[in-house]
Amino acid sequence: MQASLVIRRRFNRCVILSDAPQARSRRTSRVTGLDPRRSGFKLPAVAAALVLLLATAASAQDFSGADSTQSSTGAKSMVTFLFPEQVTIPAGKLAAVDLHFRVADGLHINSHTPREKSLIPTNLAVVEQDGFKVSAVDFPPGADYSFAFDPTQKLSVYTGDFVLRAHLTAPSGEHLLQGVLRYQACNSNSCFPPKTIPVAVDVIGK
């Protein structure tokens, strides 16, 4: 099923989602990708080694955050954006990119089309950018789920891993797909307020 996107506001391309582990990883990899030969140091070999060491140290710190799905409070995320971090698509042509997510064990979230109007659907909001367009997102159908205390009521939910397919067009060059997944989760006897997680993917148009 295909859904129109919620376009919230225009973002400058250079803004980095500081909360997104993926964004932090990419920023780090750009640092490690510095060419020491262009750094302007007079002692090229030693300076290059120092720059690389600095970058490596920074990398170790940043990747330690990127590896973890835990917040600073130690609580695990209910839903995690898994991958991709980077995709390459044909420039100027409509392409499909699969976005992989995981719902933590013991939890379920409403699908994009819950059966009751009062339930909060899973949605993806994508930041609009000039020349780089996300035209639609396909959401998978939900699986049936019933609470043990009310087996007659069938809910439409996502559990475990699920995939959203984004249809996008990008001109030649590097772009950042930025979005926010909004969901509302429950376990077997409680429900939790709606939450959001950032989604960030490097899209290279070639």
Place this chain on the structure above:
Amino acid sequence: MVAFVMIAALGLMLWSGVKEYQRRQQQAALQHAPQVVLVPEGQAPPAATADGAGAAEADPQPLKGKPAPAFTLTDLNGEKVSLADYKGKAVLLNFWATWCGPCKVEIPWLVKLRDQYKAQGFEVLGIESDNYDDDPKGLAAYKAGVVKSATGLGINYPVLLGGDTISKPYGGLDGLPNSFYVDRNGVVTSQIVGLRDRDEIEANIKKAIAGGGQ
């Protein structure tokens, strides 16, 4: 100069190694954290945590035995309602939301239990927990949704609109339903997160009516 830079580089390597070692130690400690929570006999096990993934909570009933935090909220008619208005009564503060399935299962039970124990000085206050403190434009639609849901559920007790002013002193209210049983002296006798069976709810009501005696 070269020697200085080399020393600095070596120092940096050492620092990086130490930091990485500390990080791995922390991760290992987390992975080996106790997976079992021992609960004294006769006490209920801790409720599911907000992340639902099994992290242990230090105290599942942090307000138990303490005075229920005072509050003043607005009901669906726009009237101010305070906990102090119910002084001398046993009160169940039932936090719920229109999107919460388990809440909708227990609310019809609460309606009947409220009728059953009303003569003994018992009241239920249903507190809808969505926060529209920062969204006055959305408040009207939110309120209409709460009215519709409360009517559909047959709620016959006061329904109040929640927000930060009450969720913070009551511990954040991350999981719903979230019930606080308050005795006639204003002390919390039980704090329950998540749906429990009707008998357990009734037992907690009786305990609150009795004055919270253990």
